[in-house]
Amino acid sequence: MNFKQLSAFREVMLTGSVSQAARNLLRTQPAISAQIAGLEDEVGMKLFERQGGRLLPVPEAHYLLEEASAIIDRLNAADRTMRSIRDLDQGTIQMVSMPGPSAFLLPDLIAKFVQHRSQVKVSLIARSSIQVQQLIAVQQYDVGLADIGFAGFDESPLVDHDILRLQCLCAVPADDPLARKKTVTAADLSGKPMATLYEDHPNFIQTKAAFDEMGAVFKPRFEAQYFIPLFTYVERGLAYAIADPAAVRSYALYKGANAEIVFRPFAPAIYLVTSIMVPKHKPPSNLARAFIAELRTGLRAVMADSAAPQS
Numbered sequence: 001m002n003f004k005q006l007s008a009f010r011e012v013m014l015t016g017s018v019s020q021a022a023r024n025l026l027r028t029q030p031a032i033s034a035q036i037a038g039l040e041d042e043v044g045m046k047l048f049e050r051q052g053g054r055l056l057p058v059p060e061a062h063y064l065l066e067e068a069s070a071i072i073d074r075l076n077a078a079d080r081t082m083r084s085i086r087d088l089d090q091g092t093i094q095m096v097s098m099p100g101p102s103a104f105l106l107p108d109l110i111a112k113f114v115q116h117r118s119q120v121k122v123s124l125i126a127r128s129s130i131q132v133q134q135l136i137a138v139q140q141y142d143v144g145l146a147d148i149g150f151a152g153f154d155e156s157p158l159v160d161h162d163i164l165r166l167q168c169l170c171a172v173p174a175d176d177p178l179a180r181k182k183t184v185t186a187a188d189l190s191g192k193p194m195a196t197l198y199e200d201h202p203n204f205i206q207t208k209a210a211f212d213e214m215g216a217v218f219k220p221r222f223e224a225q226y227f228i229p230l231f232t233y234v235e236r237g238l239a240y241a242i243a244d245p246a247a248v249r250s251y252a253l254y255k256g257a258n259a260e261i262v263f264r265p266f267a268p269a270i271y272l273v274t275s276i277m278v279p280k281h282k283p284p285s286n287l288a289r290a291f292i293a294e295l296r297t298g299l300r301a302v303m304a305d306s307a308a309p310q311s
Contacts, residue, residue, distance in 0.1 A: 015059065103250060139281060158280050170241070170266040173235065186268065193251075
């Protein structure tokens with residue numbers, strides 16, 4: 001038995017008429033009659049008695065009606081679900097990210113993506129950059145975001161990378177004299193207290209190298225795993241920081257009009273190399289593919305904003 005046969009059978013049972021069933025299903029009466037006859041051949045028994053041009057269901061037909069209705073309803077539900085998945089209105093996205101962007105930037109991008117997709121579920125967890133790659137390599141997540149290029153970070157053949165080079169900016173208290181400069185240099189910060197990431201991180205290494213290049217004194221005072229906590233020290237006038245554009249956007253998101261820091265281009269230029277990671281041997285769903293595209297667009301917009309002239 002097939003779907004058309006069961007649909008024709010159920011419609012005849014519900015309407016009591018071949019002609020009405022044909023109209024409801026947008027088919028011809030001979031087509032409906034042929035489907036009923038074929039179904040009877042399949043089950044090996046008559047389902048209707050013909051009396052005076054009418055079809056009267058036999059008792060066994062009522063049992064089949066219950067089964068046919070359940071099958072048709074399940075198939076219709078499956079069809080609706082697959083259409084919803086195809087249209088990116090339903091599904092699950094699992095993302096793992098280094099801690100910084102997971103606090104404000106990524107929730108903002110995710111919220112924009114799911115705003116009109118009420119049936120989409122998103123999981124976002126924070127791990128170290130090395131752990132992000134490890135989890136993507138074992139195919140546990142759809143997409144990951146992490147910094148790369150530091151000691152202990154081994155390239156995995158199980159991960160595909162989309163590399164982004166984020167040019168860092170200098171975080172300066174809004175009332176600081178350096179806030180009036182169009183570009184802050186390492187020489188401007190010589191001997192001044194700095195809020196930095198941990199010593200093994202590429203940002204710390206590049207920042208120290210930039211100071212050394214200009215013969216400036218590099219004086220780290222505060223250290224953290226990611227940039228957001230460092231901005232508190234900058235707000236209090238206790239330090240300066242060299243932060244990537246993703247952290248700058250995160251600060252703008254959570255502070256809004258209450259921002260107490262301004263960000264200026266820094267020289268010599270420092271770049272944070274970040275990767276959007278996907279598992280090499282786990283094809284993404286259509287939904288995940290669309291989200292990853294939006295993630296790329298959002299991060300590239302952050303890069304473009306950081307390159308624009310600062311007010």
